[in-house]
Amino acid sequence: MAGKEWPLWEVFIRSKQGLNHKHVGSIHAADAEMAVENARDVYTRRSEGISIWVVESSQVFASDPADSDALFEPANSKIYRHPTFYEVPDGVGHM
Amino acid sequence: MKEQNLADLEAAFNEKLKQDIRIEPKDWMPDAYRKTLIRQISQHAHSEIVGMLPEGNWITRAPNLRRKAVLLAKVQDEAGHGQYLYSAMETLGFSREQSIDDMHTGKAKYSSIFNYPTLTWADMGAVGWLVDGAAIMNQVPLCRTSYGPYARAMVRICKEESFHQRQGYEIMCTLMKGSEDQKAMAQDALNRFWWPALMMFGPSDAESTHTQQSIDWKIKRHTNDELRQMFVDASVPQAQLIGLTIPDPDLKWNEERGHYDFGEIDWEEFKQVVSGNGPCNAERIAARVKAKEEGMWVREAAMAYAEKKKAKKAS
Numbered sequence: 001m002a003g004k005e006w007p008l009w010e011v012f013i014r015s016k017q018g019l020n021h022k023h024v025g026s027i028h029a030a031d032a033e034m035a036v037e038n039a040r041d042v043y044t045r046r047s048e049g050i051s052i053w054v055v056e057s058s059q060v061f062a063s064d065p066a067d068s069d070a071l072f073e074p075a076n077s078k079i080y081r082h083p084t085f086y087e088v089p090d091g092v093g094h095m
Numbered sequence: 096m097k098e099q100n101l102a103d104l105e106a107a108f109n110e111k112l113k114q115d116i117r118i119e120p121k122d123w124m125p126d127a128y129r130k131t132l133i134r135q136i137s138q139h140a141h142s143e144i145v146g147m148l149p150e151g152n153w154i155t156r157a158p159n160l161r162r163k164a165v166l167l168a169k170v171q172d173e174a175g176h177g178q179y180l181y182s183a184m185e186t187l188g189f190s191r192e193q194s195i196d197d198m199h200t201g202k203a204k205y206s207s208i209f210n211y212p213t214l215t216w217a218d219m220g221a222v223g224w225l226v227d228g229a230a231i232m233n234q235v236p237l238c239r240t241s242y243g244p245y246a247r248a249m250v251r252i253c254k255e256e257s258f259h260q261r262q263g264y265e266i267m268c269t270l271m272k273g274s275e276d277q278k279a280m281a282q283d284a285l286n287r288f289w290w291p292a293l294m295m296f297g298p299s300d301a302e303s304t305h306t307q308q309s310i311d312w313k314i315k316r317h318t319n320d321e322l323r324q325m326f327v328d329a330s331v332p333q334a335q336l337i338g339l340t341i342p343d344p345d346l347k348w349n350e351e352r353g354h355y356d357f358g359e360i361d362w363e364e365f366k367q368v369v370s371g372n373g374p375c376n377a378e379r380i381a382a383r384v385k386a387k388e389e390g391m392w393v394r395e396a397a398m399a400y401a402e403k404k405k406a407k408k409a410s
Binding site: 026042062 | 394
């Protein structure tokens, strides 16, 4: 199949009701329906999921690890976003 | 890339390894690290796929429906394991198709154990017990390997693999409770698979060309000889418990070392099988090539159908 390999799909599985879909790996399939079926066979042989999402891998746009410092720095410097930043008297109990 | 920049990247990479922080697909990594992983993961994936053949051989001849359902589930798991591993390998930027072609031309290897034939039903016992047992010994430490996608694939595989070993050992137990012929069949399977199973851990540490670098990179966590010793120590009591004899006159417990001493492996046989001259090398590759070629029209038709549907939707 020179140049005609089935496209790659990223697979996300919801393991049970109430939890997020979580990335588990990838599979090849000709289209989205087949991707769901293949993901079922490859990633849920032991009842690991109740719902499957598939996304064509080429559609995923990811951040660059080389830019991580600049990208995530604004959060690191804002420690006042955490409750432990604030001083309250001992007597106040749980707050 | 500037030299200074490269040195910084390499230092950051080494620091991550030192702190046991996993390397992820988009992180910078040395070319040699990437190549080593591609070689190891694809070899591992090919082993899972070729590993379906010796057992697939017995699905239609399993002695009862329970054994047949189990064997079918096990072989399906092996296909799944191959898929997890190919998918981990693809995150390194190497195509699955290329990797499979490399196996078919002999450029990429798979585990030499699958080049031995499965002659009797007892071989399904020996393969599950010893071959999957050896694979587990190899794979458990790989759950902590430094490359994230490989480690995650190994976690899934290890969870599934323990049923494989137990079902094999159960077959051996059942045969050992049977007639004299059945006991002899189990012993014969052990005789044929024991030494090839020990060879699964690869060349001895003194001969292994990749071990030290792979350990420095935390791809491998134990040397071949360490894993082989762990396997012998675990398997000998299991054999004794059901009345099987390990086919090694030099095997004896060494009180001082706290391990079993065992005889010399026939490295010439290992070399021959790895280099393509084992009893089933040609047959295994021929089966894989046939599967690829004869399935080609199905894959092409599925792709053409998907494209047609997409075009129809767009219009």
